[in-house]
Amino acid sequence: MRPRYSFGTNSPTTWPIGFFIARGSYLLKSVLLAALIFSSILSATAQNKPAESKEKSVVVAVVGGTLIDGTGREPLANAVIIIEGDKIKEVGPAGKVKIPKEAQKIEATGKWILPGFIDCHIHLSAETSDLEYYRDSNSLATLRALQLMNTYLRSGVTAVRDVGSHLEAMQALVRAQSNGYIDSIRLYPCGHLITITGGHGYGMHGSMAVDGPWEWRKAVRQMYAAGFKHIKISPQFTLEEARAAVEEARMLGLHITAHGGGFSDTIPPTMTRIAVEAGVECIEHWNEMTDDVLDLMAERGVFDVPTLYTYYASYQRNDISRFLIEKRGWSMAMHDTLFKKAYQRKIVMGIGTDANGEYRELYPQIYFEEMKYFQRLGMSPMEVIVCATKNGARILGLEDELGTVEAGKAADLQILKANPLQSFDNLGRPETVILRGQVYKF
Numbered sequence: 001m002r003p004r005y006s007f008g009t010n011s012p013t014t015w016p017i018g019f020f021i022a023r024g025s026y027l028l029k030s031v032l033l034a035a036l037i038f039s040s041i042l043s044a045t046a047q048n049k050p051a052e053s054k055e056k057s058v059v060v061a062v063v064g065g066t067l068i069d070g071t072g073r074e075p076l077a078n079a080v081i082i083i084e085g086d087k088i089k090e091v092g093p094a095g096k097v098k099i100p101k102e103a104q105k106i107e108a109t110g111k112w113i114l115p116g117f118i119d120c121h122i123h124l125s126a127e128t129s130d131l132e133y134y135r136d137s138n139s140l141a142t143l144r145a146l147q148l149m150n151t152y153l154r155s156g157v158t159a160v161r162d163v164g165s166h167l168e169a170m171q172a173l174v175r176a177q178s179n180g181y182i183d184s185i186r187l188y189p190c191g192h193l194i195t196i197t198g199g200h201g202y203g204m205h206g207s208m209a210v211d212g213p214w215e216w217r218k219a220v221r222q223m224y225a226a227g228f229k230h231i232k233i234s235p236q237f238t239l240e241e242a243r244a245a246v247e248e249a250r251m252l253g254l255h256i257t258a259h260g261g262g263f264s265d266t267i268p269p270t271m272t273r274i275a276v277e278a279g280v281e282c283i284e285h286w287n288e289m290t291d292d293v294l295d296l297m298a299e300r301g302v303f304d305v306p307t308l309y310t311y312y313a314s315y316q317r318n319d320i321s322r323f324l325i326e327k328r329g330w331s332m333a334m335h336d337t338l339f340k341k342a343y344q345r346k347i348v349m350g351i352g353t354d355a356n357g358e359y360r361e362l363y364p365q366i367y368f369e370e371m372k373y374f375q376r377l378g379m380s381p382m383e384v385i386v387c388a389t390k391n392g393a394r395i396l397g398l399e400d401e402l403g404t405v406e407a408g409k410a411a412d413l414q415i416l417k418a419n420p421l422q423s424f425d426n427l428g429r430p431e432t433v434i435l436r437g438q439v440y441k442f
């Protein structure tokens with residue numbers, strides 16, 4: 001029998017939302033095989049290899065489509081987008097933008113062009129296997145992560161922030177991309193999330209447990225030394241520990257986010273206030289939060305990644321502890337209300353998925369379910385698209401580089417056959433994805 005996931009306690013033998021356990025070992029074989037096969041398919045379908053674009057910048061012109069550029073502006077009909085190498089060179093209406101003679105033309109008449117989407121909360125290498133039968137390894141974790149990255153590429157999600165995965169897997173994938181061994185989506189990992197001994201995520205592959213402000217400083221330095229540019233802290237922590245982590249992150253030029261609020265029975269809701277007071281840039285999830293903490297987030301411009309759909313799925317599967325429901329007033333309505341309050345306060349929110357273990361089967365669709373959830377709670381389709389694109393880039397600290405289809409930004413975009421402003425049902429099946437200027441046709 002596989003162990004049943006429980007949200008009930010915070011002990012090392014139970015697993016936080018990032019780390020569910022599921023499935024038999026047969027899945028491992030198929031995952032491995034799928035990752036290998038899919039990587040080769042991807043390299044075969046990439047029309048412009050990075051090596052070529054370095055020698056001589058390939059020019060691509062996307063013409064005739066309706067552009068939704070991710071800024072929230074009105075769509076631009078009959079748009080022309082000129083891409084040179086891995087950057088967008090020019091964007092404008094047909095007739096106003098000169099199409100270079102050598103440009104490879106991509107005809108998009110009758111189609112919709114959007115920036116590539118960004119997932120701000122994922123655990124790419126989180127276990128799916130039943131570890132009683134198979135000892136997980138860094139190699140397998142790396143392939144598992146790559147498989148999900150490739151699934152995302154063909155779904156139009158072109159960048160992710162990983163908030164806690166196998167350290168070696170994340171390092172290998174980042175290095176393999178920069179060395180040109182693999183072509184896949186942009187990866188911005190935190191390495192290990194940082195928690196206390198016995199804290200949320202303790203004992204998992206994607207976490208490290210340390211105690212006291214100096215150990216917390218050292219943990220941030222270790223992630224920095226390991227090459228990561230993002231830090232994730234996870235409850236519990238004292239104000240001193242959280243402050244130490246924030247100070248170190250600032251000094252080293254890293255971005256820092258915190259798991260917000262309760263979730264495990266033993267995590268008090270006060271954790272979010274501590275994290276915000278300590279100075280984190282972003283809060284993951286909602287969970288329990290008082291209005292004054294939301295006010296403080298709004299005042300300080302702290303972002304949030306609600307990951308609502310994964311909670312919704314957890315309630316559906318009775319995976320939320322009775323204690324939280326009965327004693328702490330948890331319900332989906334609580335998460336929904338917090339979202340609405342944050343929306344009223346204009347807190348910048350991004351799309352995050354956080355589906356792990358047995359919930360991993362929800363990929364890639366969960367990304368679009370999260371978008372639909374935002375819409376159900378009162379956002380316009382355009383506002384949700386901004387969350388998936390521009391806001392994602394802001395949360396990553398990359399708003400000058402990514403997230404919108406504008407001159408000077410990264411050439412990461414997707415071409416859809418149906419109008420996403422009419423329905424999100426057609427998201428996830430782009431006809432073409434352009435990533436770093438490379439054209440992938442599906």
Ligand SMILES: [Zn+2]
Nearest residue numbers: 017018163354
């Ligand atoms: Zn998570």
